Amino acid sequence: MSTAVHRSGLGQAALDVERIRRDFPILDQTIHGKKLVYLDNAATSQKPRAVIDAMVRYYEHDNANIHRGVHTLSVRATEAHDEARETVRCFIQASDASEIIFTRGATEAINLVAATYGRANVGAGDEVLITAMEHHSNIVPWQILCEEKGAHLRVAPINNAGELELEAFEKLISPRTRMVAVAHVSNALGTVNPLRKMIQMAHAHDVPVLVDGAQAVPHMPVDVQALGCDFYAFSGHKVYGPTGIGVLYGKEELLAEMPPYQGGGDMISSVTFAKTTYNVVPYKFEAGTPDIAGAIGLGAALNYINDLGMERIAAHEQDLLAYATDAVGSLPGVRLIGTARERAGVVSFILEGVHPHDLGTVLDREGIAIRTGHHCAQPVMDRFGIDATARASLAIYNTREEIDALVEGIRVAREVFA
Amino acid sequence: MSGDLGELYQEIILEHSKAPRNFRKPETANRQAEGYNPLCGDRCTVYVDLDGDAIKEIGFQGSGCAISRASASMMTQMVKGKSKAEATKLFEQFHNLVTGKAQAVQASDLGKMAVFGGVSKFPARVKCATLAWHTLQSALEDKHETVSTE
Numbered sequence: 001m002s003t004a005v006h007r008s009g010l011g012q013a014a015l016d017v018e019r020i021r022r023d024f025p026i027l028d029q030t031i032h033g034k035k036l037v038y039l040d041n042a043a044t045s046q047k048p049r050a051v052i053d054a055m056v057r058y059y060e061h062d063n064a065n066i067h068r069g070v071h072t073l074s075v076r077a078t079e080a081h082d083e084a085r086e087t088v089r090c091f092i093q094a095s096d097a098s099e100i101i102f103t104r105g106a107t108e109a110i111n112l113v114a115a116t117y118g119r120a121n122v123g124a125g126d127e128v129l130i131t132a133m134e135h136h137s138n139i140v141p142w143q144i145l146c147e148e149k150g151a152h153l154r155v156a157p158i159n160n161a162g163e164l165e166l167e168a169f170e171k172l173i174s175p176r177t178r179m180v181a182v183a184h185v186s187n188a189l190g191t192v193n194p195l196r197k198m199i200q201m202a203h204a205h206d207v208p209v210l211v212d213g214a215q216a217v218p219h220m221p222v223d224v225q226a227l228g229c230d231f232y233a234f235s236g237h238k239v240y241g242p243t244g245i246g247v248l249y250g251k252e253e254l255l256a257e258m259p260p261y262q263g264g265g266d267m268i269s270s271v272t273f274a275k276t277t278y279n280v281v282p283y284k285f286e287a288g289t290p291d292i293a294g295a296i297g298l299g300a301a302l303n304y305i306n307d308l309g310m311e312r313i314a315a316h317e318q319d320l321l322a323y324a325t326d327a328v329g330s331l332p333g334v335r336l337i338g339t340a341r342e343r344a345g346v347v348s349f350i351l352e353g354v355h356p357h358d359l360g361t362v363l364d365r366e367g368i369a370i371r372t373g374h375h376c377a378q379p380v381m382d383r384f385g386i387d388a389t390a391r392a393s394l395a396i397y398n399t400r401e402e403i404d405a406l407v408e409g410i411r412v413a414r415e416v417f418a
Numbered sequence: 419m420s421g422d423l424g425e426l427y428q429e430i431i432l433e434h435s436k437a438p439r440n441f442r443k444p445e446t447a448n449r450q451a452e453g454y455n456p457l458c459g460d461r462c463t464v465y466v467d468l469d470g471d472a473i474k475e476i477g478f479q480g481s482g483c484a485i486s487r488a489s490a491s492m493m494t495q496m497v498k499g500k501s502k503a504e505a506t507k508l509f510e511q512f513h514n515l516v517t518g519k520a521q522a523v524q525a526s527d528l529g530k531m532a533v534f535g536g537v538s539k540f541p542a543r544v545k546c547a548t549l550a551w552h553t554l555q556s557a558l559e560d561k562h563e564t565v566s567t568e
Contacts, residue, residue, distance in 0.1 A: 032422075355483035357458040358427075361540060365423045374459050387459035387481055416427055417484065 015308060015316045021397045023048040023304075034367025037402045042187050042215060042346055042393030043371050044237045047301070051241060054300035055293045065289055067266060081292050084299030085282075091302045092232065093223040094249050101248040101255075101282040102295050106214040107137040109233035109248035110181070112285060113210055114141035116258040117231075118179060124150035127176045129207075131156045131164055131193070132383055133186040136376040138212045142181060151178070158383060162189035162338040170201045177202075180209045184216035184232075188377040188389070189338030190321075190346030192216070199228045208254065214238055218395065219317055219344040221310040224249050236294060240395075241301035245294030248285070255281040262287040308396065317345060317394050324392060324403045331410055337389045348375075348389045351410060354417045356390040362413040368406055425536030426543070427484065430492075435484035438491035440498075444475040453480075453553030453565040455545050460486045464494075464553040471501045476554075483546050485537065490550030492531050502558050509551045516547045 021027050024046045029036050038046060058080060064073035066081050082097075089097045103109040118141075122128060128142045132155050139153075146153045154177070156169035164182075173180070180202040185192050195211060202209045208230035216222060217234040224232045231254070236245040250258075260267055260278050264287030269279045278284045305313060324347045329336045333352035351359055360372035371391045374381045381387060392406055443450075447465035454461055460482030467475035476498050478490045493512075497505045511528055514520040518538035528534075537547045549565075556565045 355458075357460075357483040357543075357546065358485070361426070361543060362423065373457060381459065387461065416423070417432065 013309075013312055015312050015396065017316070017397060017399055020308070021399075023050065024397055025049060025052070027397060031367040031369075032365050034365075035405075037366075037368040037405050039392040039394065039398065039402065039406060040369045040371045041218070041395035041398075042238070042375075042391065044243065045218060045240050045395050046397070047242065047297075048240055048304050050304045051297045051300045055242065055297045058293050058296050063293075066292055067283075077292055080296050080299075081290070084295040087299040087302050088247055091222075091306060092217070092247075092249055093225050095225060096252060098281050099249055099252050099255065101250065101285045102290055103233075103246045103248050104244055104291070105235040105237070105246035106212060106233040107235075107246075109231075109246055110138055110210065110212060111141045112248055112261045113231050113233075113250070114145045116261050116285075117208075117254065118142070118145045119149075120257075120259055122146070122149050122151050122178045125176060126151040126178045127154050127174060128152075129154045129156060129169075129172050129177050129180045129202075131169070131182050132158045133162065133164070133189055133191060133193075133377070133380055134181070134183055135187050135212065135214070136378070137214075138181050138183060138210075139379070142179075152176075155379075158191075161340050162186065162191045162380075163340045164191070164193055164198075166194060166197065169198060173202060173205050173207060175205075177205060177207045180207050182209065182211060184211050184213040184222075185219065185344045185346075186338070186377070186380070187215045187346070188375040188380045188391070189340065189348055190215075190343035191338060191340040192220075192342040192344050194342075195227055195229070203228065215345060218305075220314045230254055236298040236301065239298075239301055240305060241298035242294050245291050245298045247298075250281075252281065255285070258285075260287070261285050264288045266290075305396070313396050314344075316396065317398075320394050320398055320400065320403065321345065321347070323400055324394070324406070327403055327407050328392070328410065331407065333414060334410070337384055337386070345395075346391060346393045348391045350386060350389055351413065354413050356388045358417065359390050359410070359413045362416055363406070363409040366405065366409040366412060368402075368409050370406070422536070422539050426540055428533045428536065430530065430533050431488040432484060434488035434491040438478075438487050440477040440491065440494035441479060442477045443479060444477045446475055447477070449557045449560060451553050451557035451561065451565060453549045453556070455482070455486070455549050456566060457542075457545060458483060460546060460549055462486065462490055462550050462553050464490070464550060464557050466554070466557045468502075468558070471503075473497050473500055473502070473505060473558075478550060478553075482549070483543075485534075485543050485546040486549050489531075489534065489547045493550050493554065496529065496531055497554065505554065505558065509555060512551060513548060516544050 062076040064077040066078040210231040211229045213234040218239040232249040237243040267287040337348040356372035446467040449466040462480035476494045516537040
């Protein structure tokens with residue numbers, strides 16, 4: 001049914017979800033005797049065979065350290081690593097591959113900017129502006145920086161739907177603001193922020209903008225040049241790639257001026273005990289042997305979804321999100337948390353009389369994986385006066401039948417706790 | 419409800435989670451501690467009126483899942499009137515029970531709380547079941563820091 005529904009709903013060009021599902025080996029299993037329904041994609045997505053194979057192939061045929069050897073394997077490994085960087089550049093429409101820095105994930109990417117650009121440009125009495133919907137990874141690095149420098153963290157408010165209050169945001173940009181750091185898509189609410197407007201507002205005051213794109217890159221086409229952002233961070237494992245690899249995009253002129261992040265091999269051009277000169281970007285920010293296999297896996301993941309088409313992926317997921325929001329939101333006792341007009345990938349909710357954690361356990365027994373808790377966004381929970389939510393989050397391989405299974409599971413939970 | 423789930427959410431556990439006992443701060447309380455489970459956001463404050471070595475009165479407040487509320491509620495009933503050493507021993511037995519290490523004899527010592535044996539099949543829920551106990555321990559030791567189950 002799902003294939004027919006998706007095709008008829010979206011026309012000839014719609015995703016063939018049943019075929020996509022066969023590309024993901026992990027989906028073909030039962031949990032507690034029930035068909036696995038994986039709806040925890042905002043925590044981490046599953047990996048297609050293409051990614052797993054690319055990493056196995058690398059380790060079986062090409063493994064060597066990069067930028068070091070003259071031997072054939074080192075040359076192959078270096079080329080594969082360079083190719084992955086180029087794949088990332090192309091995927092987010094950066095102008096040059098040197099603007100793509102590999103990190104461990106979005107968290108490290110944000111920490112890198114706070115520790116380098118932040119340390120160099122934020123001083124006592126200065127301000128860093130974030131929003132009330134940030135993940136802890138886009139709060140804590142700035143708090144650490146502000147504490148160290150005697151600077152202030154400012155927080156732009158959100159309304160009851162979970163949308164940014166844009167006027168308040170603009171008013172909070174002051175002559176002391178040195179950095180704006182915002183989520184592209186909220187992991188706890190699914191809210192899509194009006195980035196272009198926000199970036200224009202910040203740039204009107206000559207303030208650079210870092211975008212945490214961890215929850216956006218899997219769900220929509222991202223063009224960093226069209227957005228105009230100064231930094232863009234995302235994780236590989238949320239976009240069908242492996243864990244341990246992520247990306248920081250930065251405008252070349254900013255990266256060139258920034259001090260290095262960590263010291264070590266590969267980030268230098270020459271070292272004596274008297275003085276070290278640093279390598280050019282992006283290598284200046286990539287000390288030590290990088291996660292070569294991870295970068296190759298990420299490249300394979302981006303190629304995989306690029307072949308499917310980001311526009312088609314977005315259409316499939318928006319269709320599914322609307323279906324899920326209706327189905328879950330109309331259940332008795334359900335309160336949706338995050339009802340922004342523009343959302344992506346996430347249905348967050350609480351069920352009257354059933355704690356999210358208990359709901360998660362009942363659903364697990366039905367084979368359904370969702371996330372329950374504060375989603376590393378405690379200030380969002382405080383904003384809505386709750387401790388936790390249940391969150392179903394979507395990916396390319398999810399179907400309407402799986403949403404139906406979720407709805408049935410929520411009914412079971414209501415019976416258990418009635 | 420399927421087998422494992424039925425063992426976890428036994429009737430008495432559901433009943434205590436909906437109507438927790440001693441869900442208050444006793445006026446005579448002279449010890450208190452806070453517990454927090456960052457994984458699910460469960461919060462629990464345990465208040466104790468400690469008379470010498472005896473738990474004369476006990477209560478708790480907070481928010482959390484059914485397992486953590488029921489465990490806290492039944493714990494307060496169980497340790498009231500007990501000595502510190504007895505409460506610590508009960509915690510050890512309870513911990514063994516929910517982590518699947520309990521012997522049948524020990525489980526019977528726990529009386530009604532033996533119903534938490536089903537938790538051992540849900541490793542992700544052990545922290546929910548033990549939060550109140552960890553917090554009680556902290557209150558009895560008069561520590562002034564929030565107990566975290568992480």
